[in-house]
Amino acid sequence: MQATIQNLVTLQGIDTKLAEIEMLRGDLPKQVESLKAELSELKEEIQSDQSSIEAFNKEKSDISNEQALNKEKLTKFQDQLYKATSNKEYEATSSQIEHCEQENSRIKLRIIEIDSKVMEMEEGLKPKVEKLSTLEADFQERENELNVKISETSKEEDGLKERRNTITPKIRKDLVSKYERIRKAKNGLAVAAIVKSSCGGCFNQIPQQIIIELKKKDMIRTCEYCGRIIYLNDADLASLEMGAMSKMTS
Numbered sequence: 001m002q003a004t005i006q007n008l009v010t011l012q013g014i015d016t017k018l019a020e021i022e023m024l025r026g027d028l029p030k031q032v033e034s035l036k037a038e039l040s041e042l043k044e045e046i047q048s049d050q051s052s053i054e055a056f057n058k059e060k061s062d063i064s065n066e067q068a069l070n071k072e073k074l075t076k077f078q079d080q081l082y083k084a085t086s087n088k089e090y091e092a093t094s095s096q097i098e099h100c101e102q103e104n105s106r107i108k109l110r111i112i113e114i115d116s117k118v119m120e121m122e123e124g125l126k127p128k129v130e131k132l133s134t135l136e137a138d139f140q141e142r143e144n145e146l147n148v149k150i151s152e153t154s155k156e157e158d159g160l161k162e163r164r165n166t167i168t169p170k171i172r173k174d175l176v177s178k179y180e181r182i183r184k185a186k187n188g189l190a191v192a193a194i195v196k197s198s199c200g201g202c203f204n205q206i207p208q209q210i211i212i213e214l215k216k217k218d219m220i221r222t223c224e225y226c227g228r229i230i231y232l233n234d235a236d237l238a239s240l241e242m243g244a245m246s247k248m249t250s
């Protein structure tokens with residue numbers, strides 16, 4: 001059991017150092033993540049606007065061709081109208097002309113509509129494109145900053161993770177889960193040394209009975225106040241014994 005306690009203490013030490021590295025990086029990873037998300041959202045928005053503009057321009061070019069054909073038809077019908085030899089022919093051609101003219105004004109209106117929509121969208125795109133370049137620069141800067149911080153600490157971090165991987169399998173699985181559970185719930189500290197008879201995690205006094213049990217080093221005990229795994233380190237053990245001795249001699 002003593003080895004288990006020692007392993008838990010070591011594991012806690014490793015995790016505390018890893019948490020310190022994490023702290024050093026601060027909220028940079030989060031900032032980089034959120035900038036990245038914002039960037040991709042904006043890029044998508046710009047792309048979607050650009051493809052709408054393209055679609056409008058395509059429609060405009062299609063209906064402009066239609067308009068040109070329609071004008072040719074109109075000229076042809078107007079010629080036919082002068083050459084009409086019967087009322088029936090005259091009326092039929094007139095109605096064709098009317099139809100062409102209606103088509104022309106429909107196309108004209110649609111082109112005006114498209115032009116104004118495209119103009120509006122292009123105006124709307126300008127600030128988005130400007131924002132994109134600012135955002136990209138910001139993202140690049142933060143990412144570089146983060147990469148520098150990561151490279152400064154990554155060797156240490158890798159070493160710690162490696163030690164963690166070696167030590168964890170040496171501890172009983174249920175104890176590891178317990179450790180992880182407490183660590184999550186208790187701000188990263190799952191294993192606390194007893195300092196001057198108090199829990200090093202919550203500073204509450206540990207009952208003497210438990211300290212006596214812990215001295216035997218044959219079981220895992222948790223603090224009854226905060227639930228952390230508690231242990232006596234050898235220095236404290238010595239000072240406790242000194243205290244007991246001085247109590248006896250005084």
Ligand SMILES: [Zn+2]
Nearest residue numbers: 199202223226
């Ligand atoms: Zn406690």
